Amino acid sequence: NAGVMQNPRHLVRRRGQEARLRCSPVKGHSHVYWYRQLPEEGLKFMVYLQKENIIDESGMPKERFSAEFPKEGPSILRIQQVVRGDSAAYFCASSRSGQGDTEAFFGQGTRLTVV
Amino acid sequence: GDSVTQMEGPVTLSEEAFLTINCTYTATGYPSLFWYVQYPGEGLQLLLKATKADDKGSNKGFEATYRKETTSFHLEKGSVQVSDSAVYFCALAGGFKTIFGAGTRLFVKA
DSSP states (O other): OOOOEEEOSEEEEOTTOOEEEEEEOOTTOOEEEEEEEOTTSOEEEEEEEETTEEEEOTTSOSSSEEEEOOSSSOEEEEEOSOOGGGOEEEEEEEESSSOTTSOOEEOOOEEEEEO | OOEEEEOOSOEEEETTOOEEEOEEEEOSSOOEEEEEEEOTTSOEEEEEEEOSTTOEEEETTEEEEOBTTTTBOOEEESSOOGGGOEEEEEEEEETTEEEEOOOEEEEEEO
16 A cells, blocks of 8 residues: 655755745645745744645745646646745645545655755 | 644654654534654644544654644654654645645654
8 A cells, every 4th residue: 555655765966946845745645735844943834735626725925836737647736936945844735525524644754945 | 714823843852762743733513633644855744633622643653632622633652763753744735725834843862
């Protein structure tokens, strides 16, 4: 049973470049969540997606950040023109339903370093 | 809005000591409550959960009781091991969104 797969595990980008983070949910899960974890801090909700739809992006910065979850393929979190403050661990989670009491399964995260 | 407050860490204990990590929450309605654990370099894993008042979640010797009257969900373990060293996150699920506390880092010394 494959869990949530995120890649790459580590990503280094220079300021101004683009970062693409991929997340393949657990097989059969159609709900995907992205969280950001800054060093020594907790997880902050960014965006919630179902297949082909963004349901809630209230935690995502209005500029430079975008997310998608196409009908086929993984969910992508895209950060354009990265800045040093974007350095963080980005975690993806998936669940079978969007109900709040459903367990979310987390990937191992992508650690983005902007130099 | 909904929020979760955890005791600040790090918490340092000797092996076999008793552990309590406090967690209180603010929410409208009746959310489900969770504890997740994050080992170094890993993602989060669900440790236990409770879905209604007075429910007790338990797993691997850890337990927590959903206390509606005090809006709390404190994590306890009677005898910690070195392998329990990790960061512990309290969380609530309101609607479709899971809200996390800031996390409490636990160090257990042999």
